[in-house]
Amino acid sequence: MLRVLIAILCLGGPTLADELRYANSRFGTSASLPMDVAPLQAPENGDGYHFSRSGLEGTISIYGSHNIWGGGLAGYRKELSKSFETITYKAGKKDWFVLSGHEGESIFYVRVRGCANGPMHHIHFQFPREEKSKWDAVIATYAKTLDGPCE
Secondary structure (H helix, E strand, C coil), rough: CHHHHHHHHHCCCCCCEEEEEEECCCCCEEEECCCCCCEEEEECCEEEEEEEEEECCEEEEEEEEEECCCCCHHCCCCCCCCCEEEEEEEEECEEEEEEEEEEEEEEEEEEEECCCCCCCCEEEEEEEEEHHHHHHHHHHHCCCCCCCCCC
């Protein structure tokens, strides 16, 4: 049953044999995920989905949003930064940025892809500090698979 639910959530396309592709129909946000993820919950508004990973504490969330603050990707980054307790790492280019840090005993890593007038696409990892070494490879592999249209 779980595989059927994941298959319904996935969009076909080129992926490795040990991963699946999630695509959100509302914003077009998509990303690859390890095959052993389990869906947790979907927001009522259809913005995305939350997943857990077998053998790990924490979540992977993939979702889209509108840029309600304006100012393009730079304005969005500035405002989104205010919603996190402590940011220890920032990176980015013209069409994406990363924010990472901690909130209490949790570490977060969020990558956002977007355009000046389009939706913002997110992949958000949240996990306990003691699990950092286990999550590093997951983030390195899957954060860069985030994609979505600009319009």
